[in-house]
Amino acid sequence: MALIVQKYGGSSVGTAERIRRVAERIVETKKAGNDVVVVVSAMGDTTDELLDLAQQVCPAPPAREMDMLLTSGERISNALVAMAIHSYGAEARSFTGSQAGVVTTSVHGNAKIIDVTPGRVRSALDEGSIVLVAGFQGVSQDSKDVTTLGRGGSDTTAVALAAALNADVCEIYTDVDGIFTADPRIVPNARHLDTVSFEEMLEMAACGAKVLMLRCVEYARRYDVPVHVRSSYTTKPGTIVSGSMEDIPVEEAILTGVAHDRSEAKVTVVGLSDAPGYAAKVFRAVADAEINIDMVLQNVSKIDTGKTDITFTCPKSDGPTAVEKLTKLQSEIGFAQVLYDDHIGKVSLVGAGMKSHPGVTATFCEALADAGINIDLISTSEIRISVLCSDTQLDEAVRVLHAAFDLGGEEEAVVHAGTGR
């Protein structure tokens, strides 16, 4: 008898009718002889409606109260799914994140899971119940206040529960059939992937692939929880994320896919002194503003001036703050100016295969050059190559690379209508 953890997103439970269909699916899984734990996000519009209400009563809502407010959404959807399961003749009990033993840090709105102690979940399973657990939430270890987990939090809840309960698999239900070699909306012949290793999925998530959030994949890899990403609209198998790329024989290692990301901006500090310590001052200033830096490029300094330029990328939403902080410190650090560009795109090729196949970087750059796409910055890891280009050329860059590495398949990928995970 297997223990299966399933996660359904907001659009999967957006209406009473969809809730009943999800409940049917859960009961079938149970009837097949499995123990079933289900993590449900808030119903489609609920979180936005609550945010709107909050804005109406308070322009700058305190984070603790925002967490108390938003967690009602998951409470509602989980109780409704439990009721629907009951109407199909099976036992079901819903729990909040706190009741299910999800213990977190105290950072309201972006808490991290510290531990999961699922005693009540285990007892309910042993009594024959299907168990619902509200996703996206937990309880702070220190203050005992309710916390929310930030974007992708429900996926992380599901994986964390699967790890703590030693589940056989964690099924993430979404509105796409799984993971593809590229975004099917940009590359029509993107191929469906049956399996992806943890490390490759980590790179793809870090590089903009939106199906699974980075933190969720990190958790799955750390606790070795196989994650099955599949569509809630069909019964087709999706993509299984599991295993280490180290276990893939060299001759089988392939290139997995092309990810793209429009969410970053580029900041260039021009005319910085090339003496030791100055680059550090720039990065410290940005770090003090709690801004995450992604890619970095430091040019070779000009011999005649002894000056250099430093370029880095960060989330677009943080760009203006980074510029402001650096401008304030202009005389103190000593540089000529700060340049800002928020019309950039980042395209990445990911695959365990590039470790063992020389020439990938060359093919990569040639393909883009032949298409007239200018490369701004390059960054690589053992299994990933990322470059910056203009955002208007981004989609074309994805297609060009996808074709250059022969990633396409025969069928056209199917994309279901849906508003997201």
Next chain:
Amino acid sequence: MALIVQKYGGSSVGTAERIRRVAERIVETKKAGNDVVVVVSAMGDTTDELLDLAQQVCPAPPAREMDMLLTSGERISNALVAMAIHSYGAEARSFTGSQAGVVTTSVHGNAKIIDVTPGRVRSALDEGSIVLVAGFQGVSQDSKDVTTLGRGGSDTTAVALAAALNADVCEIYTDVDGIFTADPRIVPNARHLDTVSFEEMLEMAACGAKVLMLRCVEYARRYDVPVHVRSSYTTKPGTIVSGSMEDIPVEEAILTGVAHDRSEAKVTVVGLSDAPGYAAKVFRAVADAEINIDMVLQNVSKIDTGKTDITFTCPKSDGPTAVEKLTKLQSEIGFAQVLYDDHIGKVSLVGAGMKSHPGVTATFCEALADAGINIDLISTSEIRISVLCSDTQLDEAVRVLHAAFDLGGEEEAVVHAGTGR
């Protein structure tokens, strides 16, 4: 420095604008130098919307899940009020019933408070915060599941918290200016009462007065918590419910008011054997169906037949069940038939004064007779006389008694628009 507990009902927080006004009022109370704890019901339509959603996904929702679902409503409103308070520059923290230490029995949908251990509330108050507590809910002592308290639950939560925190007063905000000598919508010259004793309020609540539910008054009397019933639309003082009628000097004891009740039905078992034990069988059958009996009348038996009739009243919603149970047992118990009448009304005169003023019962019956109102059943206590009449004559009965005992005032009572407490 006083500790004040305030309770606001659903219509008081029905919109973002109303929430902000309530928050303003709370902050004023705090600025006046008080510690403030506030119990808030769910926003006006929320509970009905959640019930509707539940019905759509499941025709017979399990009670445990219904409690998980409905308690989201109070969570939302309390978090929003806390946010609004924050926007007015004061500190506020919201807690669920469980977090506030409201411990209850396990009866989902109608749990009773066993104990209140408000440690976290007290700590937050000591840190200078205004504290919000979700009304209508608690946590089961046995199962640790979330429970709801049944009708009037938010009022009971407020009084229970006031008792546990040794508050100076519990203010219940509603859409009427307080308690009147009769329902102002039926008796235009009903007079506003400045004070009412606990026992008199208990009788009025038991006899149909809807401003405060019976359980809430019982709790207040038991722990000697003064309850100030006032309007959330004005700053006028309302009615203070406090003190024992034993403390009222005989010469000051008065008649307090006329209550009425349309919620009951009348069941008559005809031709029951008058031997010992038979009446008990009737009442046991009804009790086994968990139906509460209110008034009872057993006629003097007919000498020639040795048979008698028993009449009792119960909530209308339980009437058909009572008739069904008794009909099933007809041959076993032995009676001729069961009669059912759900067009009855109950009118009651309440007042500590009737203990010390003979003739009240006579005046009562004469007034009704003069108005051509037929009395079906009489039931009395030390400070109350209740009779049954037809529901079409009920409003007239209220007016007649109110006038007969000179309860009216000079001004016409003001009734604010609102959908309830």
